[in-house]
Amino acid sequence: MQSTTHALVPPAQPDVDACLQAVRNLAKGEGVTLTPLPKVWVVKFSQSAPYYRGRNTGTSLAIAASGTKAVSVENNRLVNDESRFLVLHGERPYDAVVHGSEDVPYVALKLQLPPELVAKTLIEFAETGYSPPKVGRMLPAFCDFLTPDLATPLLRLIRALDDPIDCRMLTPSCLSEICYRLLRSEAAGVLRTSITSEDVKLVRAMRFIEEGANSPLTVADIAAEVAMSPSHFAHRFRSCFGVSPMRYRAQVRLEQARLLLLNTAATVSRAAEEAGYASDAHFSREFREFFGVPPRAYVQNMQALFSQANKP
Template identity: 30%
Template sequence: MEAPPLTQQDGSAVLSDLAKAVGRFAENDGDCITAIPELTLHRRSATTEPVHCIYGFGVGITVSGKKRVALGEEVFDYSAGQSLLTTLDLPVVTHVTQASSAKPFLGLMLRLDSRAIVQAAAEMALPQPSRDCSYRAMSLGDLDPTLLGTVTRLVELLAEPRLIPQIAPLLQQEIVVRLLAGRHGPQLQRLVAVGSPGQQVAQSMAWLKMNFTRPVLADDLAASVHMSPSTFRQHFRAVAGMSPMQYLKQLRLQEARQLMLNQGIDAGTAGIRVGYESASQFSREYARLFGAPPLRDIRRMREAA
């Protein structure tokens, strides 16, 4: 006999349990790395300024408060109980929009394994996604209480470190299966569909991430996945929210920023290392993305830290 479906009240109770679990282990503001390598917890006691970063393949869940993520011109606002699935490495601008010391923002990020997605999708009798459902590398949706319950058990497992190696993989597998069976399922299925435009764009993006310092032409990328240049650009923008060259530019500029911030490299050297031949072009595009020239931006970030 099947269990009755969970009600909205049940969902609120599960979300409350998840908030208590996250708050227990993320006691201070910041990003908390956990004993489960794929899981990070996040806490903020005030709203934050927009930050440029790259979201990898995973699912982010807001447990308390609100957060905003901008991908190109598209904006995603998600609040408690909602999740943001990212199926490819994407440069985004993100900030917490609702948080206070009395009710801090709480969230978590769970990295996903594409091999686990492929294997689970192959074993499940899932309906094929509708052709009318366009593939996007980022999608927002509510999480059902059952999936939230599994995530809660994964966070609570941090209190039993000796059991993590045995139990965490089982809970992560259940999360993957429930994601495939839920509203994020069509996006995950389109990612793993062999020969689909989404997979071809993902292949190009993976190559760009490994080779962004090299000279790149969009037409060559299109040829590598056997698409015409116009079709490739159309699919790339539909998936990533930006053109191939805009994606490449953001990869280069974010890497240059990290080199200057973490290794003390000067702007000219950082620009050359990430593939720029012109120092003036590097400085101009850097200021356009981050709102200030390299030296002023790095000084501002260090003062803020």
């Protein structure tokens, strides 16, 4: 059985220390503390669990803020203790030993990374010409010291949990940066195993929709582009992204129109035409449904906000 070796604990780093303290503060009691995000939670154990068997699903990230958890998966033994993070992937069993006490409980932040986020980030890497670090073999798990690069978006994510609006608006970008930082580290050997060919197809379908949003597109057209059956494609797309393909296309078109209205002197008619809408009425109806107000009112409201913000 292979075992990780530990170097000396690195010197104190403000971002890392603040992140670990924020994790400890999230633990409200023994066991699991839930957060507003369904795939983010905290665990706390004030006594040792000499041995237990667990089962991981998906791709999970654990950041230990105190105490120790030793995990054995396949032929790898990894120690997740204070200031280290553990990445575990796949629906596979693992053995674990938790060392915690009243004075030094085991406290860790746990989060799951959606496979489509990993796939999307990898594709964006490919578009820049960058490739994640190559590894000799795909790993089921990885453990290393928490670095400021990774601690910073984790800390922002934790702080965003305190405010409903921050949670909704900021957490997607925090999760994206967390994924990005992991993919630029040796943990990429784990994350790359979390992507199926179908996940990659779905992200390519998303790109195809974005590039052709203003053109006539049907679910069948998009499914054919990625060599999937229309019904299976529509089901998997909604399952992964939480929105139907056609609804996502509408969101892309409306966002293009919104930016055109704000950044130019475009009329509502021109914005509707540029976004591929056949009528102003249809455009205005969908715009109001998505942004809460009609296009003209939206522009007026935003101009008022910008004016107020620019006052000395």
